Amino acid sequence: MLRVLDLLGDTPALVMSDLGEVLAQNRAGLLVAGDLRGRTGDRRYLAHRWFTEPATRAAHPPEEHDQQARQLVADLRATAGRRSGDEEVTGLIGRLAAASDEFRYRWAEHEVAVRRARARRPRGGPVG
Structure with missing residues (x-):
């Protein structure tokens, strides 16, 4: 790799x-x-950082925030479907739901998608 x-x-x-x-x-x-x-703990996961750490969003242009949030949740839902019953996945989802109102709202939308690749435009500073 x-x-x-x-x-x-x-x-x-x-x-x-x-x-x-x-x-x-x-x-x-x-x-x-x-x-x-x-990174260790839940900070390893981009979705967790996105919904719990404002600095992660700051590394992305504001006009991309909605799209990024929707894609992260839809991709996590697809992972949950593939890995049904996997404690790592269900635990992450539960902790995200407890930590973020926005995550709970988006999770309730039931969107499912698989992210294959994403090009990113640079914006000052490290990404989340």
Whole structure:
């Protein structure tokens, strides 16, 4: 996996798990976003950071916030469907629902989608 990322040269790239945990980053990705691999607990998961840490949203243009929130929840719902009964998934969903009114609202919309890839426009500072 790292070899493929390294072949991308100066193009920042990372690989994420189906729960939004960064598994690998290339050198350019580290320079642009900082090291996102060493987080622990729920901070490992992008959806958790998005709904609980304002600094994560600040790294994205405001006009993308609604789309990003909807996509994160829809993707998490798809993961929950694939991994039915998985305690890691159900635990994350429960903790997010307890921590965020917005997450609960979006979860109740029942959207399901799978994120395949996403290009991101740079905005000052590291990403969430």
